[in-house]
Amino acid sequence: MPREQEPVNTDGRKGRWAGHREQRRAELTAAAIEAIRELGPEVGMDAIAARAGVSKPVLYRYFADKSELWLAVGQEAAGMVLDAIVPAVAAVREERDVIAAAIDAYLAHIAADTNLYQFVVHQPDISRGRDVVADVVDTVASGLARIFGDRLRARGLDSGAALPWAYGVVGYVQSVGDWWLRQQQPISREALGDYLTTFLWTGVAGIRQAADIPGGLAAYQEEGLV
Numbered sequence: 001m002p003r004e005q006e007p008v009n010t011d012g013r014k015g016r017w018a019g020h021r022e023q024r025r026a027e028l029t030a031a032a033i034e035a036i037r038e039l040g041p042e043v044g045m046d047a048i049a050a051r052a053g054v055s056k057p058v059l060y061r062y063f064a065d066k067s068e069l070w071l072a073v074g075q076e077a078a079g080m081v082l083d084a085i086v087p088a089v090a091a092v093r094e095e096r097d098v099i100a101a102a103i104d105a106y107l108a109h110i111a112a113d114t115n116l117y118q119f120v121v122h123q124p125d126i127s128r129g130r131d132v133v134a135d136v137v138d139t140v141a142s143g144l145a146r147i148f149g150d151r152l153r154a155r156g157l158d159s160g161a162a163l164p165w166a167y168g169v170v171g172y173v174q175s176v177g178d179w180w181l182r183q184q185q186p187i188s189r190e191a192l193g194d195y196l197t198t199f200l201w202t203g204v205a206g207i208r209q210a211a212d213i214p215g216g217l218a219a220y221q222e223e224g225l226v
Contacts, residue, residue, distance in 0.1 A: 029072045041118035067127040074120045074132030084109040100197040107189045141166040
């Protein structure tokens, strides 16, 4: 493969080169994802370069090290998670069904793409200048918080609990889902989803009920109802 060189330093050519570079990075990231899915989460840069049909020096021309490639792969994986969850949540109306749909979509996604999940989440030798796992948590939690908040406000209730409860839902499900994969899925996805939904919905419903009591959650606790 001929060596790719940066064109003469003019504004027009620099713009075209930048576009070409981003396209090549996207292509190499897609190839890396294919290699991870095929060869497992411990795949090395040599195997990724071979899968992409380039030499290792060419791969390093676009990604300074494995950490930079991990970040690019992680950002793509984050988009995949959102693409799985958002339509599932949008298709339901009841609050409990929102939680159930989000949980089931997430568990189904990580179970179907385990090698990619493990590559992104469990990489001990990666320098994480930016944590794409945290980025996904932020994005999904913010989306759920909007849904929870809108539905609480529609009932004339205090929506202040929406954001912390959304983060609680996402963090809890991510942690339990990670255990579920590491233990080779000791129970079915459907059973796990039902357990998680039941547990989490009790908490969300409690917050909604607390909002109906003068004084909010503190009064609810004083009455011994939580």
